[in-house]
Amino acid sequence: MSFDFQSVTDRSKSRAEKYTLRQTLFGTEDVLPMWVADMDIETPSCVxxxxxxxxxxxxxxxxxxxxxxxxxxxxxxxxxxxxxxxxxxxxxxxxxxxxxxxxxxxxxxxxxxxxxxxxxxxxxxxxxxxxxxxxxxxxxxxxxxxxxxxxxxxxxxxxxxxxxxxxxxxxxxxxxxxxxxxxxxxxxxxxxxxxxxxxxxxxxxxxxxxxxxxxxxxxxxxxxxxxxxxxxxxxxxxxxxxxxxxxxxxxxxxxxxxxxxxxxxxxxxxxxxxxxxxxxxxxxxGEAWLDELLIHLQRNIQKLTALAARHSDKIRFIAPEGTYLAWIDCSQLGLSSSELKRFFVEDAALGLSPGVSFGKEGKGYMRLNFAVPGPIMDDAIAHLDMALGDFDEY
Ligand SMILES: Cc1ncc(COP(=O)(O)O)c(C=O)c1O
Missing domain, CATH: 3.40.640.10 (Type I PLP-dependent aspartate aminotransferase-like (Major domain))
Structure with a gap:
């Protein structure tokens, strides 16, 4: 059986926390929200x-x-x-x-x-x-x-x-x-x-x-x-x-x-x-769905890995062994926590979880939730590719 991990379902009108809190958390609605740990992928049809x-x-x-x-x-x-x-x-x-x-x-x-x-x-x-x-x-x-x-x-x-x-x-x-x-x-x-x-x-x-x-x-x-x-x-x-x-x-x-x-x-x-x-x-x-979901999520990990390789002087990313959360080391950018958040919101139009919210050991990191359909992942990668490409000094 094959499941659809490509179609994008609009959550912005469904009271999804990930979307409704964009203004509060990021000061704008104009970000791809990739923070709270739920998926922008439809719950399996059996459920x-x-x-x-x-x-x-x-x-x-x-x-x-x-x-x-x-x-x-x-x-x-x-x-x-x-x-x-x-x-x-x-x-x-x-x-x-x-x-x-x-x-x-x-x-x-x-x-x-x-x-x-x-x-x-x-x-x-x-x-x-x-x-x-x-x-x-x-x-x-x-x-x-x-x-x-x-x-x-x-x-x-x-x-x-x-x-x-x-x-x-x-x-x-x-x-x-x-x-x-x-x-x-x-x-x-x-x-x-x-x-x-x-x-x-x-x-x-x-x-x-x-x-x-x-x-x-x-x-x-x-x-x-x-x-x-x-x-x-x-x-x-x-x-x-x-x-x-x-x-x-x-x-x-x-x-x-x-x-x-x-x-x-x-x-x-x-x-x-x-x-x-x-x-x-x-x-x-739900088992067959989960097995295919895991393949899809691994594709998204590969996209992030390729992005990090293109910008290895700016970010470091080690593929997670589990979860749909990417822990991205941005410390080479040399930004303070607030500058880093601003870079992601304003330059990359991405709403991520700041590393410091996971304890002071998370300084310099951002957490990106990659449980999204293929086209959203491609958009996120394109945004970050461009922002990192343009980054010289903040
Ligand atoms: C490790 C961990 N525990 C618990 C939760 C939240 O679970 P619940 O919504 O059931 O309280 C999360 C959600 O992100 C989580 O990542």
């Missing part, structure tokens, strides 16, 4: 049709997430990631960010330290401080080539008795790493040794480019599963963020109880009726 079918039943009252939906997700996780999950380990969540907040409440006390590996998806940092916990900053280490590794020495030197939780982003937003099994194993050994629990945000885990392989953190061993809580879901994979549905997996019974206490205090309820239908359809029928 759209399932939502339409559910919409045609004219009562939208309270509804449970059906067990059949969880069964579809369980089968998917086993087939694609070798992750064995049992139904009674799973919770519904409308938002991974809410899951992280709840985990912070469940597994730490005010004043405890939570490990965050910067540069990182911004809510990881905000969630810790807004909940009265302390950030233990364990920046990723940049190699000479410019890609990233965990910094185990730094982590070991900083852990103390107040360190209770690690927020793991796997695959990593924004740097695009798909952590190798050995890297995760070494991280897990440190957590086991110091009795640190791990909130593994694996929401990008289906967006991984061969030969890279996603290893679910909880699948490393029974010992590791016993200190891990995992967030997974269809939001990134199938472009269903607006359906607001994801899953939390907690294998250990005591941790599950503690998570449940915090979860019930907030009252997550069961989400919306359309999400239930879309979620199940995505996991049952």
């Amino acid at each position: 759209v049709e399932a939502v339409k079918r559910r919409a045609s039943h004219p009562i939208y009252g309270y509804e449970e997430v059906p067990d059949s939906a969880y069964e579809a997700q369980i089968a998917w996780m086993k087939k694609r990631h070798g992750f064995e999950i049992q139904r009674d380990w799973m919770f519904y969540s409308h938002s991974v960010v809410a899951t992280i907040n709840t985990a912070i409440h469940a597994f730490t006390e005010p004043g405890d330290k939570v490990i965050v590996q910067t540069p990182i998806y911004p809510p990881f940092l905000k969630n810790v401080t807004r909940n009265g916990r302390e950030i233990l900053r364990n920046p990723l280490r940049k190699t000479a080539k410019g890609d990233y590794r965990f910094d185990f020495d730094d982590l070991r030197s900083k852990i103390d008795e107040k360190t209770k939780l690690l927020l793991l982003c796997s695959p990593h937003n924004p740097v695009g790493r798909v952590w190798r099994r050995e890297e995760l194993q070494e991280l897990a050994e440190i957590c086991v040794e110091h009795n640190i629990k791990v909130m593994a945000d694996e929401i990008h885990s289906d967006l991984v480019y061969a030969p890279n392989v996603h290893t679910p953190f909880a699948s490393l061993s029974d010992e590791v599963a016993n200190l891990t809580i995992t967030a997974i879901g269809p939001g990134k994979t199938f472009n269903t963020a607006g359906l607001a549905i994801s899953t939390v997996v907690v294998e250990n019974e005591t941790m599950r109880q503690d998570f449940d206490d915090a979860y019930e205090r907030i009252h997550f309820a069961q989400g919306n009726v359309f999400a239930h239908a879309g979620f199940e359809a995505a996991y049952r029928e």
Whole structure:
């Protein structure tokens, strides 16, 4: 079967955040918005049709997430990631960010330290401080080539008795790493040794480019599963963020109880009726679509790689191993953070996420979301090609 990743669907009138916030974020509507992490690619038709079918039943009252939906997700996780999950380990969540907040409440006390590996998806940092916990900053280490590794020495030197939780982003937003099994194993050994629990945000885990392989953190061993809580879901994979549905997996019974206490205090309820239908359809029928999407996204990566090669004196780009996010090193341009943003908005007409919003380690970088149809990618490349070609001094 063949799917269409070339047609452009206008989102500017659909209240899409990526478009409605252009004026606020970039001071103009005249940018291609390539920031927030959803796709400008249509959600697969199996999901759209399932939502339409559910919409045609004219009562939208309270509804449970059906067990059949969880069964579809369980089968998917086993087939694609070798992750064995049992139904009674799973919770519904409308938002991974809410899951992280709840985990912070469940597994730490005010004043405890939570490990965050910067540069990182911004809510990881905000969630810790807004909940009265302390950030233990364990920046990723940049190699000479410019890609990233965990910094185990730094982590070991900083852990103390107040360190209770690690927020793991796997695959990593924004740097695009798909952590190798050995890297995760070494991280897990440190957590086991110091009795640190791990909130593994694996929401990008289906967006991984061969030969890279996603290893679910909880699948490393029974010992590791016993200190891990995992967030997974269809939001990134199938472009269903607006359906607001994801899953939390907690294998250990005591941790599950503690998570449940915090979860019930907030009252997550069961989400919306359309999400239930879309979620199940995505996991049952969406695999062929995803496999083709990954090929399309790799084409977009190749376009960016070629662009970066043409302007290697100005930008550096290492192809991500996973996610649809490109972490572009613009430090050779020698611009301040505000000048860099202005360059992208005014000279390239692109609305990207500034690297500094992922922590100070992101200075000099911009994050570009390349989950767009082919023609939009070509436009973005042309804009940047011209702006970089014209760039001499800002
Ligand atoms: C790593 C990561 N976690 C969580 C989220 C957001 O998830 P949700 O919309 O379910 O809160 C994002 C969205 O960009 C993300 O990149």
